Amino acid sequence: MSTTKYTKIGIVGAGSMGSMMCLLFAEAGPDISVFDVKGENVDTAVEMAEKNPKTQGKVKGYKDYESFVVSLPAPGHRLLLFSITHGQPADAVLDALRPHLARGDIILDGGNEWYANTERRQARLAREQGVAYVGMGVSGGYQSARHGPSLTPGGDPAALRRVLPLLEAVAAKDARGTPCVAPVGPGGSGHYVKMVHNGIEQGMLGAIAEVWGLLRFNLGCELDEIGEIFKQWSETPELKKTFLLDIGVDICQKRDPSVGQAGVSDNDHHVLSTVLDKVVQDADDTEGTGMWTVAEAARLHISAPTIAASHFLRLASADRAARLKIGESLKLPPPPVGPRTTLSAQDKALFVEELRQALYAACLAAFTQGLQLIARQSDREGWGVSLATCLKVWRAGCIIASDRLLDAFAPVAADFDAARTANAADGAPGSATSAPRDAAATLPAHPRLGAALAHAFPGLRAAVLWALARDAHVPTLGAALEWAKCAGAGALPTMFMEAQLDWFGAHRFERWGSDAARFGGEVRKGGAHYEWAPA
Known part of the structure; x- marks a missing residue:
């Protein structure tokens, strides 16, 4: 395998993600040249590096393109990592850099980019300058960008072989110590898989938020108690080591003496009690992956209501002023305050267990819908994306990491990948790497997945019925229920x-x-x- 040992690389973009990756890559060995169109970001990144004994003297900042590129190795041996906003901002930076690039240089685009933009840039740079442009999903947020993210690079195989050793050094490691990075395929496949990862993440976030709301607003649980419930759930077989539940424990129980009003309520100094109920990252166009995933589901004819419902919940939450006006017209009651139910301790425990099953079922639905998207797009594009590879990369360092959820999908992924291999061996028409035409459609019918969903289905149905009787908000859970019912309906x-x-x-x-x-x-x-x- 052709590999390259990089002693210095360039990082373009020094925001929350880019600055963390400066430290991550510097600790892995190479020196770093960092550039950002905002000079203050460069200063902050260098200052952070100087405060860390492991990276002192290893990160140098630059505020113009020419000096930045000159600081890197010889033309043809340069590796640039982008951590910049998708779309036009990325195009603008690339246009400014192009006069300084040379044949053999490699660009790793670590932003959340639309895969078609990635392929457009790949074609132009390869044709006009011989530069390899790799679309690389970087999962896990800025914390993982600091300590080890999940990585899904896609593009030219030769370029991927050159950069893989460095990426394996910085990627998150699973429980066995295996790096959570692998080439996922050609073209824009890396960014496409990251896009779908974020769609699955969106579905899980919606389901967890709705379960939290039922526990908090309708069942009357205190924040610390919900944290303990989430902790217990993340130790159960179905939801073992689910990242979003694990951070949910911290979110529910985190206190800060500088926030809240002492003596006002049981929420004294809980940071969560100060967080307003609106999500704007989609409505303000700063995040595109959720919207793209929903649009892709429609384009590819994949029923993905769990992912879509969570997306629309976020959009509905964004304009709080409009919500309050509409609520006045509908005469909707405010969230309950004080004692919420008269359930006995036994009935409460039973309902909490039904909520756990409901959450598991909704996560199964979100994963299934996401994997169907990857499977069908890979089939259409001839990418040959291995679903087993996706699950491997998602084991650690990313938002949707969940040991047992991923275990549930392991046989599904293995059978899909085997079907693709058999199809290629049989010389089926179309792409040699494409799975059978109906493979994506039949993913939900896999026996192992069906058994898991059947086990959790009664809890999902009970939780949704309980919520509807109390005008609680469960669009994601409700969508998961209806998806399962419709997907398996005889009439x-x-x-x-x-x-x-x-x-x-x-x-x-x-x-x-x-x-x-x-x-x-x-x-x-x-x-x-x-x-x-x-x-």
């Missing part, structure tokens, strides 16, 4: 929709009793039409 009311489509559009339909009705058949228009009314 849906869509027969009426199909009839209406045929009535006004002559779209045709299948009849009960046909082979399609008995065996499922392909996803294609039916052969029957009825002239419901004369034209």
Whole structure:
């Protein structure tokens, strides 16, 4: 394998992520040249490095492109890591850097970029300058960027071989010490997998927030108690070592004497009690991955309501002023205050267990929907993305890390990857790396996944029914429930929709009793039409 030992690299972008990666990479060996269009960010990154004994003298700051590039190794041997905002800002920085680049240089784009932008840049840089542009998902937030993120690089195989040793050195390590990084495929596959990771993350965040709301607003649990519940859940077989639950413990129980009002309530100095109920990262266009994932689900014809419902919950939360006005019109009650239920200790314990099962079911739904997206897009693009590799990379250093959830999907991923290999060996038409056409559609039907979902389904249904009776907010949990019900339904009311489509559009339909009705058949228009009314 062709590898390169980098003694110095350049990092472009010194915000919260970039500055942390300066320290991370510097500790791994190479010296760092850092540049940012905001000079104060450069100063902050260098100052942080100088305060760390392991990185003193290893990070140098630059505030113009020319001196920054000159500080790096000889042309053709340079490695640049981007940590900048997706879209136009990344294009602007790249345009400014292009006159200084040379054949053989490699750019690692560690931002949350739309995969088509990645492929556009890859094609242009390779064609015009011989520069390799690698779209690399960096998961785990700024804490993981400091201590070891999950990495999904995608692009030119030769470039990936050159940078992989360095990436393995800085990536998070799973329980066995295996680096959570692997080349996922060509083109924009690395950024696409990271996009879907964030979509799954979004679904999990929505489900956990809704469960927290039921515990807090409707069941009457105090914040410290919810923290203990989350801690217990993260020790159970289904949710063992789930990162979002683990940080939820800290969030529920963190106190700061500088916040809150002493003596006012049980929430004395809880930081969480000061956090307003709005998420704006999607509504203000600073984050694109959630929106892209929902749009991709529609484009690829993947039913992903768990991910979508959580996204729309975030959007609904963003404009609090509008919410308050709408609430006045609907005469919605405020969140309960004080004792919320009259449940006995036994019934409360039973409901808490149902909530745990509901959360597990919603996480299963979000993972399934995300993996279906990756599978279908990989099939269409001929990327050959291994679902087992995705699960391996997600074991540590990323937001959706969860030991047993990932274990539940291991056989699903293995069977999908085996089907792709068998398909290629049989010389099936289309891409040699593509899985069977219906592989993505059949992922939810995998026996191991079906058994896990069936186990948690009663708790999910009970939790949603309990919430609806109390006007609680459970769009993500509700979407997971309806997804499971519809995905496995023997009969849906869509027969009426199909009839209406045929009535006004002559779209045709299948009849009960046909082979399609008995065996499922392909996803294609039916052969029957009825002239419901004369034209």
